[in-house]
Amino acid sequence: MKRHVLIYGLIGGVLIVVLKWTEYRFLVFEHSIEIYGGLIAGTFAVLGIWLGLKLTGTRERIVVKEVPVPAGEPFVPDESMREGLGITPREMEILGLIATGLSNREIADRLFVSENTVKTHSSRLFDKLGAKRRTQAVQIGKTARLIP
Amino acid sequence: MKRHVLIYGLIGGVLIVVLKWTEYRFLVFEHSIEIYGGLIAGTFAVLGIWLGLKLTGTRERIVVKEVPVPAGEPFVPDESMREGLGITPREMEILGLIATGLSNREIADRLFVSENTVKTHSSRLFDKLGAKRRTQAVQIGKTARLIP
DNA sequence: TGCAAAATCACCCAAAAGGGTGACGACAAC
DNA sequence: GTTGTCGTCACCCTTTTGGGTGATTTTGCA
Numbered sequence: 001m002k003r004h005v006l007i008y009g010l011i012g013g014v015l016i017v018v019l020k021w022t023e024y025r026f027l028v029f030e031h032s033i034e035i036y037g038g039l040i041a042g043t044f045a046v047l048g049i050w051l052g053l054k055l056t057g058t059r060e061r062i063v064v065k066e067v068p069v070p071a072g073e074p075f076v077p078d079e080s081m082r083e084g085l086g087i088t089p090r091e092m093e094i095l096g097l098i099a100t101g102l103s104n105r106e107i108a109d110r111l112f113v114s115e116n117t118v119k120t121h122s123s124r125l126f127d128k129l130g131a132k133r134r135t136q137a138v139q140i141g142k143t144a145r146l147i148p
Numbered sequence: 149m150k151r152h153v154l155i156y157g158l159i160g161g162v163l164i165v166v167l168k169w170t171e172y173r174f175l176v177f178e179h180s181i182e183i184y185g186g187l188i189a190g191t192f193a194v195l196g197i198w199l200g201l202k203l204t205g206t207r208e209r210i211v212v213k214e215v216p217v218p219a220g221e222p223f224v225p226d227e228s229m230r231e232g233l234g235i236t237p238r239e240m241e242i243l244g245l246i247a248t249g250l251s252n253r254e255i256a257d258r259l260f261v262s263e264n265t266v267k268t269h270s271s272r273l274f275d276k277l278g279a280k281r282r283t284q285a286v287q288i289g290k291t292a293r294l295i296p
Numbered sequence: 297t298g299c300a301a302a303a304t305c306a307c308c309c310a311a312a313a314g315g316g317t318g319a320c321g322a323c324a325a326c
Numbered sequence: 327g328t329t330g331t332c333g334t335c336a337c338c339c340t341t342t343t344g345g346g347t348g349a350t351t352t353t354g355c356a
Contacts, residue, residue, distance in 0.1 A: 088331085088332065088333085089332095090332075090333065098283060099283070099287070100283075100284075100287055101279065101281055101283045101284025101285070101286070101287040101288070102283075102284075103280075103281060103312070103313085104312075104313070105312085113333085113334070113335085114334075114335055114336085115335095116334085116335050116336060116337085117333075117334050117335060119313075119314075119315095120333090120334080120335080121333085121334095122313085122314085123313095123314065123315070123316090126314080131249065132251075132314085133249055133251060133313085133314085133342085134283055134313075134314090135246060135247070135248075135249040135250075135282055135283055135286060136248075136249025136250075137249070138249070138283060138286065139247065139248055139249040140249070236301085236302060236303085237302090238302075238303065239302095251341095251342070251343090252342075252343075253342085261303085261304070261305085262304075262305055262306085263305095264304085264305050264306060264307085265303075265304050265305060267343080267344075267345095268303090268304080268305080269303080269304095270343085270344085271343095271344065271345070271346090274344080280344085281312085281343080281344085282343075282344090
C-alpha cells in the first residue's frame with residue numbers, strides 16, 4: 001500500500017514537469033487555455049479514479065448474519081483416542097490452533113515459542129495422524145473427535 | 149453501474165460550463181492560471197476518486213452470530229449465505245474439497261481441470277470469505293454453514 | 297443475440313508449509 | 327545414574343500455497 005502512495009507522488013512530480021512544459025508550449029505562446037484545462041482535467045480524473053480504486057481495496061460492508069448452531073454437548077476431546085495415537089498435549093494444542101485457521105507464525109506468537117518449534121510439533125502431529133497437509137490433519141482430527 | 153458513468157458525464161458537462169465561466173471571470177480578467185489549473189485538478193481528482201469509490205462494489209464481510217437450535221438436521225448448505233457472499237457454485241465445490249484436506253493438485257485431478265484453475269478459484273474464494281489461508285477458509289465456511 | 301458472469305488456463309513471484317536431521321535441557325521412571 | 331519422553335530450537339531443502347495479472351472460452355439471461 002505504501003508503494004502506491006510513492007508511485008502516486010512520483011507521477012505527480014512528473015505531471016508538474018509536464019504541465020509546466022505544456023503551460024509554456026501551449027498556453028503562453030498559443031494561449032490555448034482549453035487544451036491546458038482539458039489536459040489537467042483528464043489526467044487528474046484518471047489519476048483520481050485510479051487512486052480511488054486503489055484506496056478501496058479493503059472497503060467492506062459488515063453484514064451480521066445469524067446462524068443456527070446445533071446446541072447440545074459442549075464437546076469433550078477424546079482422551080483415549082489422543083493417547084492411542086500417541087499425541088502429546090502440546091501437539092493437541094497445535095492441532096486446535098491449526099483448526100482455527102492460524103498460520104505457524106501466528107501459532108508460534110500465541111504460544112510464545114519459535115516458529116521452528118511449531119513446525120516440528122505439527123510435523124510430528126501430521127505423522128501420527130497420517131496427514132500430509134494441515135487441512136487433512138484438521139479433517140482427521142475432527143473425525144477422530146480430537147477437535148470439535 | 150452504468151448510471152454512475154452517466155452521472156459522471158453529466159457532471160462533466162456542467163463542469164465545462166462552470167469552468168468556462170470561471171475562465172472569463174478569474175482567468176481572463178485576472179490571469180490567475182495557477183488557480184484555474186488547481187481548481188480543475190482538484191475538482192477532477194475528487195470526482196475521479198468518488199467515481200472510483202462508486203465503481204468498486206462493496207464487499208460484504210460476514211459476522212456470524214451463533215444461535216442455538218435443536219441439533220439433528222443432516223446439514224443443508226446455506227444458499228442465501230453463499231449468494232450473499234457472491235460465491236459461485238464452482239467455488240463452493242472447491243471449498244468442499246479443500247475442507248476434506250485435498251491439495252490443489254488433487255482437487256485439479258478430481259475435477260479434471262488444471263491446477264492453475266483450482267488456484268484461481270480458491271484465490272477468489274479466499275477473497276470472498278476474507279480468508280488468508282485454506283484452513284481459515286474452511287473454518288469460516290464452517291461457521292457460515294457453507295460446509296458441514 | 298449480445299452482454300456479463302462464470303469458468304478455464306498460463307506465468308511469475310513471494311510466502312508459507314512440510315520433510316529431514318541434529319541437538320539440548322528438563323523431568324519422570326526405572 | 328541411565329533411559330526415555332517431551333518440549334524446545336536451528337538449518338537446509340523441496341513442495342505447496344497464495345497474490346497478481348492477463349487472456350480466452352462458455353454460458354445464462356435480459
